[in-house]
Amino acid sequence: MFVARSIAADHKDLIHDVSYDFHGRRMATCSSDQSVKVWDKSENGEWHCTASWKTHSGSVWRVTWAHPEFGQVLASCSFDRTAAVWEEIVGESNDKQRGLSHWIKRTTLVDSRTSVTDVKFAPKHMGLMLTTCSADGVVRIYEAPDVMNLSQWSLQHEISCKLSCSCISWNPSSSRAHPPMFAVGSDDSNVTYGGKVQIYEYNENTRKYAKAETLMTVTDAVHDIAFAPNLGRSFHVLAIATKDVRIFKLVPMRKESTSTGPTKFEVQIVAQFDNHNSQVWRVSWNITSTLLASSGDDGCVRLWKANYMDNWKCTGILKGDGSPLSGSSGQPTAMSTVVAILGYQNQGVFKANIIM
Amino acid sequence: MQNIPAASAGTHLGFAWGPGDILVYETLYKASGAIGSGCPCIHEVRKDEDIYSPILRKLFNESHHIFVGLQTIGEDLPSKNKKPQFVSISKNYRSVIRACMEELQQVAVSSKVADVATQYGNQVSILLAIELIWNLCEVLFIDAAPAGSLLLHLLDWVRLHKADVDEKAREVLQSESPAEHHDYWNVVVSYVLQGRLEEARQMLVKQATLQPAARSMYKLMDTLLSKMPFYNPGGTQTLTEFDVKWRHWHEEVDRCLQDNSFASNKHLEVICKILVGDEDTLLEHKDLLSTWYHFLVTRLLFCHPTVKPTELHYYAQSCLTMFLDSRSVPEPLDSILLAAFEFDIHQVIKDCSIALNNWWFVAHLTDLLDHCKLLQSHNLHFGSNLREFLLLEYASGLFTHHSLWQLAVDYFDHCPEFGRVYLELQIERVPLDTERKALKVLRICEQRQMSEQVRSICKIMAMRALRNNRLGSALSWSIRAKDAAFATLISEKFLQDYCARGTFSDLDLIDNLGPAMLLSDRLTFLGKYREFHKLYGEKRSGEAAKLLLSLMTAKIAPRSFWMTLLTDALPLLEQKEVIFSADQTHELMFCLEELTSLNTTAPGADGPMQDEDTELTKVELLRLALARNLARAIVKEGTVEA
Numbered sequence: 001m002f003v004a005r006s007i008a009a010d011h012k013d014l015i016h017d018v019s020y021d022f023h024g025r026r027m028a029t030c031s032s033d034q035s036v037k038v039w040d041k042s043e044n045g046e047w048h049c050t051a052s053w054k055t056h057s058g059s060v061w062r063v064t065w066a067h068p069e070f071g072q073v074l075a076s077c078s079f080d081r082t083a084a085v086w087e088e089i090v091g092e093s094n095d096k097q098r099g100l101s102h103w104i105k106r107t108t109l110v111d112s113r114t115s116v117t118d119v120k121f122a123p124k125h126m127g128l129m130l131t132t133c134s135a136d137g138v139v140r141i142y143e144a145p146d147v148m149n150l151s152q153w154s155l156q157h158e159i160s161c162k163l164s165c166s167c168i169s170w171n172p173s174s175s176r177a178h179p180p181m182f183a184v185g186s187d188d189s190n191v192t193y194g195g196k197v198q199i200y201e202y203n204e205n206t207r208k209y210a211k212a213e214t215l216m217t218v219t220d221a222v223h224d225i226a227f228a229p230n231l232g233r234s235f236h237v238l239a240i241a242t243k244d245v246r247i248f249k250l251v252p253m254r255k256e257s258t259s260t261g262p263t264k265f266e267v268q269i270v271a272q273f274d275n276h277n278s279q280v281w282r283v284s285w286n287i288t289s290t291l292l293a294s295s296g297d298d299g300c301v302r303l304w305k306a307n308y309m310d311n312w313k314c315t316g317i318l319k320g321d322g323s324p325l326s327g328s329s330g331q332p333t334a335m336s337t338v339v340a341i342l343g344y345q346n347q348g349v350f351k352a353n354i355i356m
Numbered sequence: 357m358q359n360i361p362a363a364s365a366g367t368h369l370g371f372a373w374g375p376g377d378i379l380v381y382e383t384l385y386k387a388s389g390a391i392g393s394g395c396p397c398i399h400e401v402r403k404d405e406d407i408y409s410p411i412l413r414k415l416f417n418e419s420h421h422i423f424v425g426l427q428t429i430g431e432d433l434p435s436k437n438k439k440p441q442f443v444s445i446s447k448n449y450r451s452v453i454r455a456c457m458e459e460l461q462q463v464a465v466s467s468k469v470a471d472v473a474t475q476y477g478n479q480v481s482i483l484l485a486i487e488l489i490w491n492l493c494e495v496l497f498i499d500a501a502p503a504g505s506l507l508l509h510l511l512d513w514v515r516l517h518k519a520d521v522d523e524k525a526r527e528v529l530q531s532e533s534p535a536e537h538h539d540y541w542n543v544v545v546s547y548v549l550q551g552r553l554e555e556a557r558q559m560l561v562k563q564a565t566l567q568p569a570a571r572s573m574y575k576l577m578d579t580l581l582s583k584m585p586f587y588n589p590g591g592t593q594t595l596t597e598f599d600v601k602w603r604h605w606h607e608e609v610d611r612c613l614q615d616n617s618f619a620s621n622k623h624l625e626v627i628c629k630i631l632v633g634d635e636d637t638l639l640e641h642k643d644l645l646s647t648w649y650h651f652l653v654t655r656l657l658f659c660h661p662t663v664k665p666t667e668l669h670y671y672a673q674s675c676l677t678m679f680l681d682s683r684s685v686p687e688p689l690d691s692i693l694l695a696a697f698e699f700d701i702h703q704v705i706k707d708c709s710i711a712l713n714n715w716w717f718v719a720h721l722t723d724l725l726d727h728c729k730l731l732q733s734h735n736l737h738f739g740s741n742l743r744e745f746l747l748l749e750y751a752s753g754l755f756t757h758h759s760l761w762q763l764a765v766d767y768f769d770h771c772p773e774f775g776r777v778y779l780e781l782q783i784e785r786v787p788l789d790t791e792r793k794a795l796k797v798l799r800i801c802e803q804r805q806m807s808e809q810v811r812s813i814c815k816i817m818a819m820r821a822l823r824n825n826r827l828g829s830a831l832s833w834s835i836r837a838k839d840a841a842f843a844t845l846i847s848e849k850f851l852q853d854y855c856a857r858g859t860f861s862d863l864d865l866i867d868n869l870g871p872a873m874l875l876s877d878r879l880t881f882l883g884k885y886r887e888f889h890k891l892y893g894e895k896r897s898g899e900a901a902k903l904l905l906s907l908m909t910a911k912i913a914p915r916s917f918w919m920t921l922l923t924d925a926l927p928l929l930e931q932k933e934v935i936f937s938a939d940q941t942h943e944l945m946f947c948l949e950e951l952t953s954l955n956t957t958a959p960g961a962d963g964p965m966q967d968e969d970t971e972l973t974k975v976e977l978l979r980l981a982l983a984r985n986l987a988r989a990i991v992k993e994g995t996v997e998a
Contacts, residue, residue, distance in 0.1 A: 024375035
């Protein structure tokens with residue numbers, strides 16, 4: 001069974017993104033009400049809002065945390081064509097007692113001419129690097145050379161993807177076996193414009209990012225992509241949210257020593273699920289990449305898992321019933337607003353369950 | 357399960373993965389601007405897992421202990437000698453399950469809250485089922501009893517899991533007239549069904565005394581019961597001999613039936629039919645048997661006690677079919693047991709994985725079976741095997757728990773293919789709430805040479821300390837992280853602090869840097885500078901002076917700090933005793949000149965005019981002091997000691 005607990009979010013408009021920090025003790029939410037809220041989890045498991053402030057002059061689409069090695073840093077991106085970097089300032093002691101903290105803006109990135117649709121930090125071994133993608137089809141990679149001075153960011157790379165971009169995902173692997181790599185998804189709905197997922201790879205020689213692969217079989221609008229954590233595999237796994245959920249395997253092909261171009265990949269589709277029966281808007285892996293969650297137009301979150309034979313299937317569904325919350329925050333509201341349904345159900349000796 | 361209508365038309369369900377849960381919230385992905393009502397809530401959803409149960413925690417802790425012991429069983433012994441050890445380990449696991457079950461049962465019974473009682477009651481049923489399955493696996497797979505012993509083990513198995521017979525018997529015996537108790541015959545028949553013939557006989561004696569007229573019938577039954585042969589594995593009788601003996605007895609019982617010896621007493625007649633293995637009679641007592649597997653074992657006991665392991669599945673399948681009426685569907689437990697009787701280990705594991713709430717059972721059982729070399733290793737997609745897959749799943753689940761994560765480490769250690777990488781990934785995410793916890797995590801990483809994780813954790817702690825202005829802590833963490841750049845940064849802050857306040861904080865730390873001082877130049881300077889202050893405080897002026905000078909001449913001190921150092925030299929210059937030698941004074945003067953010449957060419961100071969004036973005054977003072985000292989030094993050195 002599932003146990004659900006509700007947190008009164010208090011945003012005045014739709015929440016567009018929720019992001020946990022690295023250790024899972026803090027989270028940030030962002031909304032069409034143009035603000036970002038930061039929540040801290042107390043020892044007894046309750047969430048308290050410790051900061052809430054206006055961040056942009058338009059809907060805030062995404063919010064993301066930097067790795068804690070860089071301190072307490074957030075980035076947000078918005079319809080107002082900007083992305084911003086925020087740092088938490090340790091406040092006066094009476095603020096701490098009241099459970100409040102302050103976040104100040106360190107920089108605003110104004111290079112985009114259109115809505116900035118996604119913002120992600122690059123893997124930490126690359127330093128403090130921020131990536132944005134916009135509806136104008138440009139991916140921008142910024143770097144803060146001095147980690148102690150977050151007001152200085154330089155635009156290191158500007159990559160034109162030719163199609164309106166909706167999402168980016170970095171390959172989290174820090175293995176020296178392959179260079180840094182990220183994937184960009186486009187939500188351009190014209191199927192004749194070719195593959196909607198592009199993979200870019202860093203080239204040590206040219207010191208630039210070059211396109212390594214376009215997934216030509218993905219022709220519909222892509223709303224989200226996510227590389228899975230690597231776990232010591234030689235190949236990469238990428239999940240895509242488009243008109244269905246797709247999982248691709250990218251196997252790097254052996255490079256000749258003379259080749260200076262990007263890695264060639266063998267692209268295999270590992271799984272394709274149309275259970276949402278509608279557009280899929282988000283995909284995300286859990287920490288160990290053993291579970292993938294997807295969210296679709298059908299108002300459900302589905303959980304996908306591979307068994308030991310690498311066969312993928314749905315192991316659970318979360319559905320909202322749209323009714324207003326009745327219990328007060330903190331009380332377990334097992335079934336009133338979120339219901340879990342699962343693959344195998346039994347009355348007998350075993351409880352219904354989800355293999356998570 | 358109810359059919360829940362979908363989310364309110366057009367809304368989507370957003371989500372975010374957390375460490376042990378998932379956050380879910382209503383949203384709308386297509387919106388390009390502000391739309392609609394405020395969003396009231398974010399829901400934190402997590403699996404209602406056993407790891408959150410305090411009683412089950414004991415199960416996890418103790419089984420962890422057994423698991424680790426199992427991994428280290430000597431490789432030197434050949435497999436067949438290890439069997440008794442494996443059986444003993446299996447029994448250990450089972451006793452841990454039983455202990456947990458008993459505790460849960462007590463809480464379930466004593467709880468006044470209905471929900472809690474139900475919840476615990478459910479847990480107990482699950483553990484009962486787990487132990488049932490495990491026990492059967494032990495009998496069939498681990499102990500691998502051959503024909504003869506097999507039935508005896510199965511009898512034990514059934515008896516162990518049918519405790520209500522003893523309860524009923526107790527009730528009957530404690531009554532005024534046991535033989536007239538309404539449950540009396542049920543108890544007797546139950547005993548017979550379980551092959552507990554001694555006890556059946558004792559019960560029957562009570563009835564016999566009440567019916568002196570039927571004495572001979574009771575005597576006959578008593579004889580039949582006492583003569584039933586049971587195979588003795590340790591004895592000298594072979595299985596064939598036993599079989600012959602058993603058939604003779606079986607024929608004798610049949611003769612009694614044909615002779616209508618028990619015709620006048622329907623109860624004894626029933627018992628006789630059971631003894632002869634009449635299926636219909638057995639099936640008439642479904643309520644006493646209560647499960648098809650009890651039916652199976654009883655049937656085997658009275659029809660085919662020398663059943664071979666390979667023959668089991670025929671009987672099992674037919675018994676299941678016979679026992680369940682046409683309407684009922686086999687439950688997962690039934691399929692699992694059937695798979696076990698078919699010796700299909702993989703099916704057992706697969707079905708258990710699907711049916712159970714948590715990976716504990718399948719992970720530990722599979723691990724044990726793997727040690728018994730009972731699992732063929734498939735070449736699996738991600739390069740590892742079933743055992744490892746299950747252990748990784750189980751351990752990953754433990755990792756989200758605030759204290760059980762430490763158990764998980766050992767499990768990862770014993771997963772040769774992916775254990776390490778899984779551990780690396782997950783241990784970084786353990787929240788570093790306190791320094792103590794951070795040190796615990798670090799110890800684990802250091803023991804396993806996970807240097808990147810060590811560095812990362814130390815860096816996180818250093819950063820956190822720095823943000824909270826705890827410079828000493830930040831410095832010590834950056835030293836541990838071997839992060840030279842950060843150490844430099846923090847040393848700078850210490851020095852700035854000193855310039856501002858005139859004292860050092862965290863003296864203990866700086867005084868005891870030891871070789872760590874060499875991590876960064878700035879850090880070295882900090883250490884040495886503090887040493888200078890110590891020497892000065894201890895009035896070891898000569899050494900202090902020498903050190904001070906060397907800090908500048910050996911270029912350990914950053915240029916920006918030279919003015920401060922020279923200012924520190926002033927008190928030494930103005931002592932009655934000459935401390936700096938002539939040579940040393942020359943060097944100091946040289947340093948001062950170097951500094952002032954640089955300053956005139958450097959871009960104008962951004963301080964106000966007054967600072968410049970102060971600077972000039974300082975320089976003048978120094979020049980004067982140095983000149984005076986030089987004079988005195990020359991005189992001192994030139995004087996011949998009398």
